[in-house]
Amino acid sequence: xxxxxxxxxxxxxxxxxxxxxxxxxxxxxxxxxxxxxxxxxxxxxxxxxxxxxxxxxxxxxxxxxxxxxxxxxxxxxxxxxxxxxxxxxxxxxxxxxxxxxxxxxxxxxxxxxxxxxxxxxxxxxxxxxxxxxxxxxxxxxxxxxxxxxxxxxxxxxxxxxxxxxxxxxxxxxxxxxxxxxxxxxxxxxxxxxxxxxxxxxxxxxxxxxxxxxxxxxxxxxxxxxxxxxxxxxxxxxxxxxxxxxxxxxxxxxxxxxxxxxxxxxxxxxxxxxxxxxxxxxxxxxxxxxxxxxxxxxxxxxxxxxxxxxxxxxxxxxxxxxxxxxxxxxxxxxxxxxxxxxxxxxxxxxxxxxxxxxxxxxxxxxxxxxxxxxxxxxxxxxxxxxxxxxxxxxxxxxxxxxxxxxxxxxxxxxxxxxxxxxxxxxxxxxxxxxxxxxxxxxxxxxxxxxxxxxxxxxxxxxxxxxxxxxxxxxxxxxxxxxxxxxxxxxxxxxxxxxxxxxxxxxxxxxxxxxxxxxxx
Numbered sequence: 001x002x003x004x005x006x007x008x009x010x011x012x013x014x015x016x017x018x019x020x021x022x023x024x025x026x027x028x029x030x031x032x033x034x035x036x037x038x039x040x041x042x043x044x045x046x047x048x049x050x051x052x053x054x055x056x057x058x059x060x061x062x063x064x065x066x067x068x069x070x071x072x073x074x075x076x077x078x079x080x081x082x083x084x085x086x087x088x089x090x091x092x093x094x095x096x097x098x099x100x101x102x103x104x105x106x107x108x109x110x111x112x113x114x115x116x117x118x119x120x121x122x123x124x125x126x127x128x129x130x131x132x133x134x135x136x137x138x139x140x141x142x143x144x145x146x147x148x149x150x151x152x153x154x155x156x157x158x159x160x161x162x163x164x165x166x167x168x169x170x171x172x173x174x175x176x177x178x179x180x181x182x183x184x185x186x187x188x189x190x191x192x193x194x195x196x197x198x199x200x201x202x203x204x205x206x207x208x209x210x211x212x213x214x215x216x217x218x219x220x221x222x223x224x225x226x227x228x229x230x231x232x233x234x235x236x237x238x239x240x241x242x243x244x245x246x247x248x249x250x251x252x253x254x255x256x257x258x259x260x261x262x263x264x265x266x267x268x269x270x271x272x273x274x275x276x277x278x279x280x281x282x283x284x285x286x287x288x289x290x291x292x293x294x295x296x297x298x299x300x301x302x303x304x305x306x307x308x309x310x311x312x313x314x315x316x317x318x319x320x321x322x323x324x325x326x327x328x329x330x331x332x333x334x335x336x337x338x339x340x341x342x343x344x345x346x347x348x349x350x351x352x353x354x355x356x357x358x359x360x361x362x363x364x365x366x367x368x369x370x371x372x373x374x375x376x377x378x379x380x381x382x383x384x385x386x387x388x389x390x391x392x393x394x395x396x397x398x399x400x401x402x403x404x405x406x407x408x409x410x411x412x413x414x415x416x417x418x419x420x421x422x423x424x425x426x427x428x429x430x431x432x433x434x435x436x437x438x439x440x441x442x443x444x445x446x447x448x449x450x451x452x453x454x455x456x457x458x459x460x461x462x463x464x465x466x467x468x469x470x471x472x473x474x475x476x477x478x479x480x481x482x483x484x485x486x487x488x489x490x491x492x493x494x495x496x497x498x499x500x501x502x503x504x505x506x507x508x509x510x511x512x513x514x515x516x517x518x519x
Contacts, residue, residue, distance in 0.1 A: 001069070004018070005077070027070075048159075071233060076222070080163060080177070161210055176215050186286060216452055251444035251448065267301065272399070416439050435471050
């Protein structure tokens with residue numbers, strides 16, 4: 001029986017899996033790695049050898065578990081976290097630790113308009129976006145702070161492209177992995193040209209750019225040297241898949257705008273797939289989808305369901321111990337806390353900007369409505385409800401800008417295994433929520449794309465029909481609609497009310513660190 005090998009490189013761990021052509025997991029390995037380092041506050045760096053060694057360990061584990069299926073690998077696909085930057089020299093060696101996507105260092109940027117032009121940008125509502133794009137661009141930071149390393153750089157890769165180069169020797173990346181502050185034109189699915197707005201704000205020399213390939217195409221076969229190092233059979237084709245979020249969308253069964261994809265992961269996201277390109281906020285593009293001529297409108301909540309990890313560490317140690325003894329994830333035990341607090345959490349509300357909002361680098365998290373009636377069960381419910389409110393806000397914004405309607409949502413990620421979290425989310429979004437058979441939607445998506453890429457299914461859409469199975473559907477509870485609609489209206493007022501206060505906090509503490517764009 002032919003099998004598909006997938007690799008999913010995430011923030012905290014790397015997963016290797018073997019799938020059959022029906023989407024069933026035959027074997028799986030999860031290799032956690034040491035936390036990223038922070039040479040300065042708000043920075044995040046990682047030695048890429050950590051990822052490579054995790055890959056070797058993960059593959060060895062699969063081979064030990066399922067040696068026969070391991071020998072029958074027909075194709076390989078990789079999904080990885082996005083916007084993790086790797087600089088490679090002409091000798092093919094990495095020049096410095098990778099800058100991980102959650103790094104918050106900032107640059108001044110190359111574009112400094114005069115006062116008149118700045119006033120015009122303010123009037124057009126794009127000034128803040130221009131500042132954000134320039135300051136968050138790691139290319140600008142390298143050029144300003146590490147010019148010697150930047151001069152030695154042959155290619156600038158995201159982690160996905162580095163894996164492709166390491167495995168096949170080909171300097172390229174997948175179009176649907178091109179997500180980050182780089183001079184890439186998503187509408188045209190290619191690099192920006194000279195004098196474009198993208199190139200002006202985030203200049204990248206042509207010689208430092210890599211090739212591009214669409215999802216579902218065969219990039220090439222693994223080199224003999226790499227196959228031997230990884231213990232893999234010779235001649236395995238590597239299929240272009242995409243970023244973890246793009247693959248996750250396919251693994252969730254989302255191939256058009258009738259259903260949105262929710263990711264209950266470290267970064268909580270909502271993805272809407274459309275044949276039409278549109279930007280729900282100026283200078284915030286829709287990303288390239290897996291399917292040809294599709295784009296993904298996305299809203300991210302940085303450190304989204306990471307907040308569950310924070311709660312477990314700080315206030316849920318008892319539940320974690322109970323879950324470990326039963327061999328289940330803590331979220332299932334924590335459902336008891338959600339049931340112990342009524343919908344609305346007795347008025348306790350949370351704005352989930354534990355990491356900065358994509359719209360405002362000054363934004364911070366907030367919890368309001370505290371009283372002597374509240375316990376940790378209400379705080380946990382406030383976390384889950386706050387995330388759902390934020391996802392609803394993003395979904396409604398995308399729907400309004402794109403003139404579309406998602407009738408249903410598909411949830412994946414670790415927290416989706418919690419029935420209570422799924423039900424609360426369905427109630428707040430006021431639309432049905434389906435949960436896949438496997439929470440590992442990113443790996444499943446990579447398997448689907450790879451199976452189609454090597455010709456085992458006629459197309460990616462056909463592979464989705466054959467390989468995506470839903471375990472359960474959660475229907476919104478009509479009894480909670482009035483309450484949640486009312487609280488959602490309150491939620492939307494929190495950020496505008498606190499926006500200036502967040503800036504004051506940053507001004508006093510200089511956290512997160514920022515550099516201003518001057519004329």
